[in-house]
Amino acid sequence: MKYPRVIPLIVPLMVWLMCQMFLRWPAIFYSVLAIGSLLIILGVRYLAGREKNDWPLLTIAPILFFLSFSCYIAIIVGVFWVQLILVLIFWFLFVYLKNLYYYFTHKESELIFEDKLDNLLIVGSFLSVFAAATVLFGISVFIAWPVWATVLILAVIIGLLFIQFMPLKKVKPEQAKVLILASVLGLAELAWGLSFLPLKYHVLGLFMALSYYLALIIIRFHLRGQLNWRALKLPLILSALAFIILFLTARWL
DSSP states (O other), X not given: OOOGGGHHHHHHHHHXXXXXXXXXXXXXXXXXXXXXXXXXXXXXXXXXXXXXXXXXXXXXXXXXXXXXXXXXXXXXXXXXXXXXXXXXXXXXXXXXHXXXXXXXXXXXXXXXXXXXXXXXXXXXXXXXXXXXXXHHHHXXXXXXXXXXXXHHHHHHHHHHHHHTTXXXXXXXXXXXXXXXXXXXXXXXXXXXXXXXXXXXXXXXXXXXXXXXXXXXXXXXXHHHTOOSHHHHHHXXXXXXXHHHHHHHHSOBO
């Protein structure tokens, strides 16, 4: 493509249009997921150019966001909410690809767009975990779905979302592999336990998203060399309060 700056607009627009198509023709749902993911991969690949060898890691955030919320649409009702989520998918893909374009083309402002992408990844990964966990916890309402499949898929998604930050922060996997592995296993066990609670699957998804965010904070403190009680005190207190409030106010089945 002669003008790479149009990719941040074309890719989200095409994905949005295809999503509108599967609302009209549900039979093409899986085809749209596959083609949409391929468009995102090609868009990121073209923006990254030939010099960026770790560009596949940069496709994790937009693909998981697109897939998780596209599947989330399948378990909710209401035209307004469905269209709102499609707008959210378009917005995230557009903002992500736009900042990625500037990150690769404006070397003098690389740190600025690196921080913008980093903040966007934090928000996007939180929302992706919420949507994915909600779908996986709620799918058992519609079909026979084993708990181990939910736990396994969530573990893979969370693991990918942990390592997606590495190209931006120039982090090598071995710098946090033990902590990332421990976090994935801990969150997988949490998902297993939550699956037995008689709570709405949206609430269970929010529990997982909050737990992922807390684990992400711990990993990032570790990579910065700031993992200590003083740094963790506030996040732990706020997370505990959020869990307690959510647990006490949630509607039980």
